[in-house]
Amino acid sequence: MFRSSYWRHFDFWLLGMVILSMVFGIAMIRSAIAGNETLAELPSRQITWASLGFVVILIVAGVDYRFWGGAVKWMYFAIVLFLLLLYFIGGATFGAVRWIETGLVSIQPTELAKIVVILALAAYFARYYDEPRTWFWLLRSLLIAGGIAGFIYIQPNLSNVIVILVIWGAMAWISGLEWRQLIVILLVGLVLGVVAFFFFIEDYQQARIVTFLFPDPDARHGATYNVLQALTALGSGGWAGRGYGLGTQTQLRFMKVRHTDFIFSAIGEEFGFIGAVLVIAMIGFIIYRCLRAARLARDPLGTLISYGVAILIFFQAAVNIAVNLNLIPVTGLPLPFISYGGSGLLSLMIGIGLVESVVMRHKPLDF
Amino acid sequence: MRRTFSVRSQSWRGWIVYALMGLVFVIFVVRLFNLQILQGETWTLQAEDNRTETISIPPQRGIIYDRNGYLLARNIASYNIVITPAHLPDDQADIERIYRELSALSGMPTGFPLTDESIEAAKLLRACAPGPGIAQWVALGESNAPYDPVPVQCNVSEEVAMTVRERAVEWPGVDIAIEPVRDYPTGTLTANLIGFLGPIPAVFSDYYEELGFDLERDKLGYSGVELAMDEVLLGVPGRRVIEVDVAGQELRNLEPPVASVPGNNVVMTIDTRLQLAAEAALRTEIDSWNAYYGFNRISSGVVIAMNPQTGEILAMVQYPSYENNRLARIIPEYYYRQLVEDPRHPLLNAAISAEFPPGSVFKLSTATGALNEGVVTLSQVIEAPGELLLTERYSPTDPGNVRPFRDWIFDDNPAGFGTIDFLHCIAYSSNVCFYKLGGGYPGEIEEGLGILRLQQYARALGYDRVSGIELPGEASGLIPDPTWKRINRGENWSTGDTYIASVGQGYVLSTPLQVMLSGATIANDGIAVQPTVIREILDGEGNVLELYWNPFAHTVTSLPLEPESYQISPFVPSIRWDITTDPIIEDFLCVDGYCEPTGLFKIVEPWVVESVQRGMRLAVTEPLGTLNRDFSFQNYPIAVAGKTGTAEYCDDVALAQNRCSFGNWPTHSWTMAYAPYDNPEVIIVAFLYNGGEGGVVAAPVVRLVMDAYFEIRAIDIAQGATGP
Structure with a gap:
């Protein structure tokens, strides 16, 4: 499996941009700590995660993605077990049960679950690639996604449920979803969304949506205040920003969760419009390289894996940036490759590794 | 039907996804441009506002001294x-x-x-x-x-x-x-003059915030000199602009700090020693009379002493006063309520804010007018029986009611004063004589002074208007006329109203300060001086500032902006007017008690003023004079002239006791006297609420303060001081 001929097609542009993004992210996390002692260790931890991630990319890329496609059943059961475990023994952080405290680090199985969903759906859609697009075909794929999303929902973690549903929808679409099916999905989604807003989602989630739609301009704390501070940080950046480590909103800690949810605003403050657009461009480039792998892949499984990873990166980045730009209500999705967060980074690395695995094997070997 | 599918054959599906992604990124860039470039300035200001905090550095409030440098207010x-x-x-x-x-x-x-x-x-x-x-x-x-x-x-x-x-x-x-707190070493003794401080009221909060004051911390004067001289005493706050983090921790100065400028110091004209003597005299008199009666009959009182030639107020005391040190840190609700609900109004400066009927001390106005208008001559003799029957008419055709008008001597001697001349009318304070001068009496005084002409002379002596002294809350008093009565009482002016106004009763009201100023104008040969409590204002380095007081706007300016403005620092005597040279008396032509203005204005003849002075002197020297008694000025070593007053009044208490009826009225006690007669350097007025006869109750207070004044003068001269 480590035959050197495969590595000829290894996408160094993709790896390079991922590493560049992570390095930039680590630098930005260092700035965003802003003298907070309890956060002081975060850059070195992120470096550890990033190094680990680098190794993970190489290992995952080295294994043929078809192997992963075959093993996905076991992975699926393992992650469901993991999520169940989390439900019973996990520690509560910020009111929601999302972490498993191991001795050394906390692991967030949800992040891994998203990769498993991509693999499982890719394997499913590839397997029934030549079958007609019946309602049964669609329902089965939804059950695969829902089997994991359900456990994430009870954590509760609505944003990642939505991430999984979006991945499912996008992969179904690219696998040949029919228009009438799409319309029904959208209609059912709309009705469920409205019903869920009034009956099923948690109060804090409801409050976030309400404060987004009807902000209280005098709030001194809470979601509106945090968003206002983030907008202030971003807006005060101007063309070139206030300089690395010199953004007052970041350094004087007016902005909250600046190393995770609002790191994009910190970038906007310290590196300005140019920096923010460059970050968008970097992530755009990574997505482009994943989509390129999807196009080159030699079989539907490879296409669907690469495409799923691209959608995952795109959707998380888009939601995070949209929150920073106050276009949608606050959710807890990090900015891929840049925000602090070990499990999230590691999962994305597995995704990138899978994409590399696909692109490496995109054409028959030339001996 | 079996369909085959290929992503490559349906690449439009991919393109739709790419297009959506591209659209999202374009929206982001547009939004970023809008936020960072177009709205950048607004957000930058917001970010600056977040991290900068302006801290006001409190200025030291100015110190208040008395004329001898004795501390009256400090921090x-x-x-x-x-x-x-x-x-x-x-x-x-x-x-x-x-x-x-x-x-x-x-x-x-x-x-x-x-x-x-x-x-x-x-x-x-x-x-x-x-x-x-x-x-x-x-x-x-x-x-x-x-x-x-x-x-x-x-x-x-x-x-x-x-x-x-x-x-x-x-x-x-x-x-x-360390928090600076105002301290008043003389406390109750000077509270009515000095006043106290309180928080910046909401209506002024914008103004003072603009000036850099801290609304939570800084205080403003609420009464007395603390209020009147507030802008002089306040100083200028300094300012520091600092950078703070989200927790409010100060990080560094963003601008060089601006130091505060301390307020200016105020030197008052008050002599604390005389103030203390006046308070002691007043309290002793009130306490001894109340002990004599066995109940608290005399409820309140006022004493003022002034130099009649310069207008410097030397003492201004009142009983009851309040303890302004108790209001220094915060204004305690219970104490403040107690002061506000006290019917004697200890928070008001009674000397300038309280209006009372002046009674016989007002006869100076009637006397000056009657002599100047030729109603009476110095040689004319007037019958002064104990009781006079006069006709009260509300109109010329009114047949009228005949009413008895009694002299104050009637109870002791129903025959009255007999036949007396003008000067003895003043000396004895004969009511009957002044009824005749004011309202006329058939066969003797054919044409009385009349209310319109009386009003002119009363105003010339200082009644019916505020003096413009540098203290807040001054009342204007009242000299009524027929128009006033029509508007405010809905009734015609009657002949009886003129009679009683001639002796300072009826609708006539005045403050103790006005009573004293009328005496001062006579004592000072017709020159009405500006009363003042401010001697000079010094900056932080002890330089005397040149400042003017605008008595209408209650502001201190460095230039005399209004004609009424007068110089308060450095002190120079200011003259309001001179009745012997300034034609301020409106001329009236009077026939059968009805007067029409002629449009001309005239002065008061100097000999008229001098005659009134002589009448006041006779009150001390004549055996039957109202001030020639044991406890007043009998055999006083210094030549004193003065006038007493026993003013009938009616208040809620008297009404409840059914005493507001003829011959039964309660009376306020007044005495005003000045000395030395030839070259007066002090004029003193004493007022005691429900005190009774002026010459018996108020005069001893004036006597004691007079004693104290000349004693203090002797001490000062012995220590090398010159001039009064």
Whole structure:
């Protein structure tokens, strides 16, 4: 499996941009700590995660993605077990049960679950690639996604449920979803969304949506205040920003969760419009390289894996940036490759590794 | 039907996804451009506003001295124990130890156990209010701004403060804050003049905030000189612009700090020694009479002393007064309510704000007018029986009612004063004589002075208008006329109204200051001086500033902006008018009691003023003169002239006792006297509410203050002082 001929097609542009993004992210996390002692260790931890991630990319890329496609059943059961475990023994952080405290680090199985969903759906859609697009075909794929999303929902973690549903929808679409099916999905989604807003989602989630739609301009704390501070940080950046480590909103800690949810605003403050657009461009480039792998892949499984990873990166980045730009209500999705967060980074690395695995094997070997 | 599918054959599906992604990124870039470039300035201002904080540096309020440099108002340090929550140790056990040790030192409760209810209760209280413990105050402050020191105990002794400072190392986070507090060494004695301070009222908050004052911390004058001279005393706050983080911790100065400029110091014309003597004389008189009657008959009183040639107020006391030191730190609700609800109005400066019927002291106006208008001549003799029957008419065709008008001597001697001349009318204060001068009497005084002409002379002596003294709340008094009565009482002016107005009764009202000013105008040969309580205003380095007072706008300016403005620093005597040279008396042509203005204005002849002076002198020297008594000025070594007054009045108390009826009225006691007769340097007025006969009750007070004045003069001269 480590035959050197495969590595000829290894996408160094993709790896390079991922590493560049992570390095930039680590630098930005260092700035965003802003003298907070309890956060002081975060850059070195992120470096550890990033190094680990680098190794993970190489290992995952080295294994043929078809192997992963075959093993996905076991992975699926393992992650469901993991999520169940989390439900019973996990520690509560910020009111929601999302972490498993191991001795050394906390692991967030949800992040891994998203990769498993991509693999499982890719394997499913590839397997029934030549079958007609019946309602049964669609329902089965939804059950695969829902089997994991359900456990994430009870954590509760609505944003990642939505991430999984979006991945499912996008992969179904690219696998040949029919228009009438799409319309029904959208209609059912709309009705469920409205019903869920009034009956099923948690109060804090409801409050976030309400404060987004009807902000209280005098709030001194809470979601509106945090968003206002983030907008202030971003807006005060101007063309070139206030300089690395010199953004007052970041350094004087007016902005909250600046190393995770609002790191994009910190970038906007310290590196300005140019920096923010460059970050968008970097992530755009990574997505482009994943989509390129999807196009080159030699079989539907490879296409669907690469495409799923691209959608995952795109959707998380888009939601995070949209929150920073106050276009949608606050959710807890990090900015891929840049925000602090070990499990999230590691999962994305597995995704990138899978994409590399696909692109490496995109054409028959030339001996 | 079996369909085959290929992503490559349906690449439009991919393109739709790429297009959506591209659209999202374009929206982001547009939004970024909008936020960062187009709205950038607004957000930058917002970010600057977040991190910058302007701190006002309090200016030292000016000091107030009396004319001899004696302190009347100063600033003293008050020590508050403060805790900065962010600087407390991390360990809860350490915090509890600090609170326990602090509590043992200062007596402040620790506040443990710290319950939510106890914190909620503390939220409702102002800082340092008794009740909550240390832990409650710290908990409150910690949730707001952990780097701002929270006062947990105010006004601790210097000893406790020093101990807290010594233990600073053991008690991190605990410190002493020094708060300047106004202190009035003379307290009650000068409270009516000096006043007190209070928080900046909401209506002025914008104005003072603009000037850089801290609305929570800085105070304004609420009454007295503290209010009138507020802009002089306040000073200019300094300012520091600092950078703070989200917790409010100060990081650095963003601009060079601007130091505050202390307020200017005010030197008053008051002589505290005379003030003390006047208060003692007033209190002794009131206490002894109330002891004699066996109940608190005399409820309040006023004494004022002034130099009639310069207008400098030397003493201005009132009973009851209030303790302005009790209002210095905060204004306690119970004490303030007690003062406001007291029917004697101790918070008002009675000398200038309270209006009373002047009674016979007002006869100076009638006398000046009658002589100047030729109603009477100096050689004319007037019959002054004990009782006079006069006809009260409301119109020329009114047949009228005949009413008895009695002289004050009637109870002792129904025959009255007999036949007397003009000067003795003043000396004896004969009511009958003044009824005739004011309202006329068939066969003797064919044409009386009349109310319109009386009003002119009363105003010329200082009645019916504010004096413009540098104190807030001055009342204007009232000299009525027919138009006033029509509007305010809905009735025609009657002949009886003129008779009683001639002796300062009826609708006539005046402040004690006005009574004194009328005497001062006569004593000073017709020159009405501007009364003043300010001698000079000094800046922080002791330089005398040139400043003017605008009595209508109540402002201090460096230039005389209005014609009424007068110089208050450095002190120069200001003349309001001179009745012997300024034609301020409107001329009337009077026939059968009805007067028409001729459009001309005239002066008061100097000999008229001099004659009134002689009449006042005779009140002291004549055996039957109203001031020639044991306890007043009988055989007084210095030539004194003066006038007494016994003013009938009716208030709620008298009405309840059914005393508001003919011959039964309660009376206020007045006396006004000046000395030396030839070259007067002091004029003193005393007023005692419900005091009774002026010459018996008020005159002894004037006598005692006069004694004190000349004693103090002798001491000053012995110590090398010159001039009055």
